[in-house]
Amino acid sequence: MANFDTLRYTKIPLIHGSGAIPAVGFGTLIPDRLATGRATKAALEVGFRHLDCAERYRNEDAVGDAVQVVINAGMIRREDIFVTTKLWNTNHRPERVKSAIDASLRRLGLDYIDCYLIHTPFAFQPGDEQDPRDGRGQVIYDNEVTLIETWHALERLVDDGRCKAIGLSDVTLEKVQEVITAARIKPAVVQVESHPYLPEWELLDFCREQGIVLLAFAALGHGMSPNVLNDPVITGIAERISKTPAQVALAWAVQRGTAFLTTSTKHTYIQENFEISALPEDAMREIRESIRLNVRFNDVVKTGVPGFISRAREVPSPGSAADVP
DSSP, rough: OTTTTTTGOOOOEETTTTSSEEEEEEOOOOOOOOHHHHHHHHHHHOOOOOOOOOGGOOHHHHHHHHHHHHHTTTOOGGGGGOOOOOEEGOSSSSHHHHHHHHHHHHHHHOOOOOOEEESSOOOOOOSSSSSOOOOOOOOBTTTTTHHHHHHHHHHHHHHTTSSEEEEEOOEEEEEHHHHHHHHHSOOOOEEEOOOTBOOOHHHHHHHHTTTTEEEEEEGGGOOSOGGGGHHHHHHHHHHHHTTOHHHHHHHHHTTTOOEEEESSSSHHHHHHHHHHOOOHHHHHHHHHHOOOOOOOOOHHHHHOOOEEEEEESOOOOTTTOSSSO
């Protein structure tokens, strides 16, 4: 078990990629661009070294500006941080993939991406409209491209040095298996919703067998109801070891072998979420054996439509506020 001083600095080697991913990650799904920059800068200053971004969040440039401020101040070097970003659904056709990552690189102000993920396995109608809908308000899917074709396009990005690793996001176990069967370069990372109410043990076990890192988003349940941080098992452990419920849930995530993402715009929460320390083994067992509730908060795995991003984008959807620990 990692000790107090090292848990927050845990890095997981990428067997199917280059380097290692910091287990403690900061997500940048923050609707306000100014808040994005401030929060990203605060996260790096506190100690976060993994930033999770996406074309779909429409704020990669704000993240990139914050990164450059911290680098130029001499606080970190580019090689000290691990940057993940994602290919959006409208860019799944192979001929659009290289242009998509190049645009992300420009916005982020970087020469390479540490890990590039297919944001969801669903292809949308290609074009500039990120949320294409028909006259009835239904998503317009693209049936002219397969997930495997898109995956092979990502493999070529690794070949030419645009990214050091590739992976999947918002997928089921079956989709991961489908890609692995056809892959020349296996996924290094699989990002899915996971927290004590959605532990995804079967997927985690499979990823371990395949040498894939499971990266948990909404690691604190995204502040939605039922609230993970109000669970009596979590609060009871927190009280016993003098930690916050958020720190208990996040330590659990790292100790069971996953990486996690958490998001906030408040400095106190950002610092709290980084300053985790190892749980006693009996606490780890209690969380696994005593929490029986199973809840998925984001249905993106069913449709490709991200549940934590509003269509209007300027107005957060219910439960999507970043100011949760």
